[in-house]
Amino acid sequence: MDLIYILHDDASKEKLSIKGELHKYLVKVRRHTLGDEISFRNRDNIEILYTYKVAEVESRSIELELISSKEEITKSKKSLHIAWCVIDVKSIEKVLPSLNEIGVSKISFIYCDRSQRNIKLDFKRFERILEASMQQCGRTSYMEFDTYKSIKEFIKDYDDVKVFDFCDNVLTSDADFERVLIGCEGGFSKDEKELLAQKENFRLDIPMVLRSESAVMAVASKILL
Missing domain, CATH: 3.40.1280.10 (SPOUT methyltransferase, trefoil knot domain)
Incomplete structure (x- = not known):
């Protein structure tokens, strides 16, 4: 299943440099290219959705630039x-x-x-x-x-x-x-x-x-x- 958003400790920063397994996932599995937008959230404030644009794709890293942030909450209407x-x-x-x-x-x-x-x-x-x-x-x-x-x-x-x-x-x-x-x-x-x-x-x-x-x-x- 595709990811609706990605949890990342550095989400909220102006620039993200993604390497390792997440880089492989974004490039080889989701096949992101220049200009694509990717959603991130930070565990410390998970209700804020950060949208990044792919600025550069290298063999071992993908560079992202923050283009927007907004509160976006997704939860059940009921509590159990x-x-x-x-x-x-x-x-x-x-x-x-x-x-x-x-x-x-x-x-x-x-x-x-x-x-x-x-x-x-x-x-x-x-x-x-x-x-x-x-x-x-x-x-x-x-x-x-x-x-x-x-x-x-x-x-x-x-x-x-x-x-x-x-x-x-x-x-x-x-x-x-x-x-x-x-x-x-x-x-x-x-x-x-x-x-x-x-x-x-x-x-x-x-x-x-x-x-x-x-x-x-x-x-x-x-x-x-």
């Missing part, structure tokens, strides 16, 4: 905070770009009773995955991450959470809420179900049992799209 019981990191990383593209604003990872406690979450790596996604989809806001030791700890902070679980209540097409709790493989434990008994819960109107990452994608899509 997912409380996600921890599953295998590879499964999380596989769906992170898609969750980013549809506009999920925050994920709280919870070590619930059935989560593997030895799973370590590398938020720096998650951010690198999201930055690649952001450059492709155009999003200009970073997804937030945090962790909780238990569901009990999480609902102390967020008492308004809705719960995705096996139940009679089907999620309707016009459902609209800002916070949802989704369990890991095997669902919630007996103690957790008792803890969540007074919360509003729902299921999707399908007969199949979803993996945790599939449930996260399906619920997020239903709410945000």
Whole structure:
């Protein structure tokens, strides 16, 4: 997929000299030539879009000149905070770009009773995955991450959470809420179900049992799209 914009630490400067892998991408993959315009953003102020013109193309570098800068924000119209019981990191990383593209604003990872406690979450790596996604989809806001030791700890902070679980209540097409709790493989434990008994819960109107990452994608899509 082509990049909507490119994140670069020097974006905002009057001139940019691009070398290395990015040079190869711009010249050999996107085949930019003299006079072409390229969009950049800077991590320190990602809402500003910088437009550069190709001034010179060399064998090992491409020289750019700034021609304009303006605030241009691209974000979801809705906000969704997912409380996600921890599953295998590879499964999380596989769906992170898609969750980013549809506009999920925050994920709280919870070590619930059935989560593997030895799973370590590398938020720096998650951010690198999201930055690649952001450059492709155009999003200009970073997804937030945090962790909780238990569901009990999480609902102390967020008492308004809705719960995705096996139940009679089907999620309707016009459902609209800002916070949802989704369990890991095997669902919630007996103690957790008792803890969540007074919360509003729902299921999707399908007969199949979803993996945790599939449930996260399906619920997020239903709410945000």
